[in-house]
Amino acid sequence: MGARPRRRRAPAAAAATAAAAPGPLGALLAAALLAAAGAQQSATVANPVSGASLDLLPHFQLEPEDVYIVKNKAVSLACRATPATQIYFKCNGEWVHQGDHITQHSTDRSTGLPVMEVRIEVTRQQVEKIFGLEEYWCQCVAWSSSGTTKSQKAFVRIAYLRKNFEQEPTAREVSIEQGIVLPCRPPEGIPPAEVEWLRNEELVDPALDANVYVTPEHSLVLRQARLADTANYTCVAKNIVARRRSASAAITVYVNGGWSTWTQWSGCSTSCGRGWQKRSRTCTNPTPLNGGAFCEGQNVQKTACTTLCPVDGAWSEWSKWSVCGAECTHWRSRECSEPAPRNGGRDCHGPELDTRNCTSELCSRDNPNLLTIQPDLSTTTMTYQGSLCPRQDGPAKLQLPNGHLLSPLGAGRHTLHHSSPAAEGADFMARLSTQSYFRSLPRGTTNMAYGTFNFLGGRLMIPNTGISLLIPPDAIPRGKIYEVYLTLHKQEEVRLPLAGCQTLLSPIVSCGPPGVLLTRPAILAMGHCVEASAENWSIRLKKQSCEGTWEDVLQLGAEPCTELYYCQLEAQACYIFTEQLGRFALVGESLSMAASKRLKLVLFAPAACPSLEYNIRVYCLSDTQDVLKEVIQLEKQLGGQLIGAPRVLHFKDSYHNLRLSIHDMPSSLWKSKLLASYQEIPFYHIWSGLQPFLHCTFTLERLSPSTCELACKIWVWQVEGDGQSFTVNFNIAKDTRFSDWLVPDSEVGAPALVGPSAFKIPFLIRQKIISSLDPPGTRGADWRTLAQKLNLDSHLSFFASKPSPTAMILNLWEARHFPNGNLSQLAAAVAEVGKQDGALFSEAEC
16 A cells, blocks of 8 residues: 555644644654744744755655564564654554654655654564454554655464365376376465475476476366376475475376287198188287286187199100201200199209200301291292282372272282291291290290291281280391291299389280391380379380390380380380380389279189088289289189189279278178188289289188079278279089180181281282372371371371381381271271372272
8 A cells, every 4th residue: 555645734733633642652742743843943944945845745665565474483564754753653553652663764865854764573472462353454654744644554464384285186097198187276374375296206397398287276287198297296385384295196197009910921831731821910009008908809810721732843755856956956855844833842853955966957157146047939838919019100199099098909919938937836946946045935835926027027926915026017128037936924934123112014025036137116015004194103114135134225205215115005005116126024113102003803713612611712913914814724724713704903002902801691601711801912912013813712611512602792902992892693513614704816816927917908008108108298298197197196206217107107006906907997097198188099000
């Protein structure tokens, strides 16, 4: 409370007021005031400054403040005022005796006014006398000749702090990251107690730990419990009297256990026949701590497995001796195929080739590197209708009558002599075996095509694989005859190193002989399984060098660094232009997790079921024809039957495994022997593309031998991705023939076609189109327009780099559309190009 000035009164009135003061103090004050009045009157003339100061009301420079009595120690109250002639304390409305005042007089140096300071002491007994009636308070009253001024009231209280907390924190167990509130209501006290918290006897400072704060009600709050917060917590209350500690509360932060991911399935417990395989997981993700709950469920899963018994290989009979080669040796061979080793069986022991010295007219020490032979005009001849020469005496643009552009040619007969186009396999292998690269080729002719070609070109095809090699006309120099082969490698036969996110996108194919001289690019066609997009994939064409290392020869979508190679990538096939034969593969590297490959999902089951146990095998294959062909051949040996048509699944580079599960079986007829709810194929086993026959087996059991019908659904999906389902509904007593779904080899055509029979476009018409469209035409009526009409205009720069761009376009058309290409559509496109130039093509005799 501030000083309150009183109105000014006359000296006589002041004296009368002082006389009314209690006891001897009143008389003393009256006399002092009368004397002061006389002195003031005399000083009015002698010292006007001092007289002016006495006209001021007292002003407090120091007022008494609230204090606390601690235990039995008395407290001191003080006040100071200027100008003041007297200062006395009044406590709880009663004047304090004059003898209890300690007074000091001084002068304010800056104003010259008198200053009076007074102190008193208040004891615990004085306060306790009125305890419970009202609070003990004291106030200063200062006098001057102008009146009185009162100071603020100062309250005197007895300080204390009780022993018992009104609420103490209690021990708790909390899960990690859970919030914690520790309440604390300190003991009653005057002044009120301040609260602080201790953690393991160390002060908790919210300013240093953002996870901690203290509420206005003194509760300690941990926003998210951490393992480091496991400790003993103590609430401490303190004031000027004492310091009290609550009972300590033990806080335990526990962690519930979580399962790790399953390990890979172990190998089958038996190497032959029925056994078990298992996988495990551990309660370490996270490990339970501080009494946290252990993981629920099994840590080991078992499932039945069947391992195909190993079959040791055995040699076939020796072949006939080959012809005597240029190195004066001939050979014979045998194969480890009766039976071939499988399922881990031992390979055959001993040599597969037997060579001996020989002599013949062909024996020479000058052995050529290329597999070439001279024409044998006395053996086989081949005839075709038409002319071998383009018309030389006609105009540059030939007139076209009403006849069809690509209709059969005239009736003239022309004979072409060359070596046998369908050489016997043994003879071909005999000649091939004399070459240094023979050992890098697969044994046998199952996945091989071969033929003898000259300047007219031809075509090699491996049936039911989508793999072919087109040798266009004039690719082989005139006067030369080459024996050319095309072969598909099993992935276990060729080591193709892959790094990082690289994956094999195509079969590995060889065509040769390597190093053969071609004057025009051959076109190698093969399937692939990539969903191509520039933002998701970096795709490269790899070729194996003579030293055995794989080299990048072309990056698709980038500017080619050489004119030896070019690749046309379509939805499911690629067409590789190459002037050097060799071994090729398409390899991709994903640039984002949106990159995907196509998987072909195929279901097989036994054609016969003599026991109650029944297996359904689900293959997850790269979506290329060659892999599917191999699986079907394998299943034929195992006695399997195809269940329904294959499905396509887009498998993304998301590092997630492939899961397979079986559902909706009639429980009254069948039961599954799989202990888990699903099976998994690891991501990297699929993504690399180097494991061709990945599959899972669902083992079912009939509850009755009379059950022949099976209806169920099989789901195949990538974790956090899309999936495919198979609705299986079939009779296990019936056989599904593979030929019902596969294209028979007879419909594909012969593995080797030589000369004009290998092409849809007749030779003479081809020459006319080339000679007409290669030269630049007016208004763009040339090969560029033809490429545009055939949707090949994205390859103009490659076509333009070749001596005959039109020949490149026609060769690519032949590779893409054989044997079922529509000649009428090609004829219409060619004729349309002719109309743009104001001239038409016509058919003419040579």
